[in-house]
Amino acid sequence: MIADRLSTETYELAEGPLWDPAAERLLWVDIPTGRVLEGAFTAGDLRVARTHTLPGTVGAVTPAADGSLLVAARDGFATIGERITMGPRVLPEGVASRLNDGRCDPAGRFLAGSLAKDDRQGQERLYRLELDGTVSMPADGLTVSNGLGWSPDGRTMYHVDSIPGVVWAQPYDVESGRVGPRAVAFEVNDGLPDGMAVDVEGNLWIAVWGVGEVRRYSPGGRLLGAVKVGAPKTSSAAFVGTTLVVTTAGGGLFAADAGITGLPVTPWQGRTDFATH
Numbered sequence: 322m323i324a325d326r327l328s329t330e331t332y333e334l335a336e337g338p339l340w341d342p343a344a345e346r347l348l349w350v351d352i353p354t355g356r357v358l359e360g361a362f363t364a365g366d367l368r369v370a371r372t373h374t375l376p377g378t379v380g381a382v383t384p385a386a387d388g389s390l391l392v393a394a395r396d397g398f399a400t401i402g403e404r405i406t407m408g409p410r411v412l413p414e415g416v417a418s419r420l421n422d423g424r425c426d427p428a429g430r431f432l433a434g435s436l437a438k439d440d441r442q443g444q445e446r447l448y449r450l451e452l453d454g455t456v457s458m459p460a461d462g463l464t465v466s467n468g469l470g471w472s473p474d475g476r477t478m479y480h481v482d483s484i485p486g487v488v489w490a491q492p493y494d495v496e497s498g499r500v501g502p503r504a505v506a507f508e509v510n511d512g513l514p515d516g517m518a519v520d521v522e523g524n525l526w527i528a529v530w531g532v533g534e535v536r537r538y539s540p541g542g543r544l545l546g547a548v549k550v551g552a553p554k555t556s557s558a559a560f561v562g563t564t565l566v567v568t569t570a571g572g573g574l575f576a577a578d579a580g581i582t583g584l585p586v587t588p589w590q591g592r593t594d595f596a597t598h
Contacts, residue, residue, distance in 0.1 A: 434466020516557020
């Protein structure tokens with residue numbers, strides 16, 4: 322399967338695409354430039370409709386139930402509504418880290434992990450913004466926290482750590498938010514596993530940085546297929562119906578017919594005024 326070029330614009334590091342069906346918009350970020358982009362996507366055509374620019378880098382974006390946006394900014398969370406409001410900081414000052422990929426769980430809590438910008442290993446964390454605006458930490462001991470996804474029943478969380486090339490599986494209780502001990506689901510040894518999307522059958526579509534592919538893996542790591550992308554630094558993927566939209570670094574956005582739909586994206590269900598409390 323080969324993906325076609327979808328955008329004319331080239332991005333430094335486009336990441337975190339997702340489809341917001343309530344607003345009929347494609348969302349993604351360009352990490353180094355601090356841009357959050359909203360796109361109108363119809364009949365295979367993508368047009369950037371709005372751009373929001375935050376100070377510093379931005380790792381991920383998700384829609385909120387009230388129509389605004391929740392963002393993993395450089396060192397904490399922010400909301401984009403009538404204005405950009407910076408929320409709680411989660412990364413310690415003076416540490417060479419930044420927030421990276423993020424996604425809402427099936428209950429609408431927002432998770433985002435950090436990555437090391439230097440050669441430190443195993444010191445990064447996965448943070449979760451709870452519905453009341455507090456922050457918890459479901460995982461630590463990471464180096465480059467990346468793609469997140471859940472099984473169709475919500476009972477397993479999948480989580481990529483790119484530098485060791487590991488895809489973790491972790492028991493997850495959606496109602497309470499409790500997580501169990503993580504275990505290696507599988508490893509990717511050629512290229513770096515990056516962002517992911519999960520289809521309705523529970524298979525993981527993982528962008529493999531450095532080889533220009535999005536691969537479809539079973540939950541146990543069996544390779545089921547691949548989408549070839551005309552840019553080597555594939556960073557993430559999202560479903561828009563049966564269309565798989567792929568982000569890249571140093572390239573544009575691409576699209577291919579995946580022949581299957583993805584699990585719906587749950588919007589952020591918590592408060593969007595947490596920064597004022």
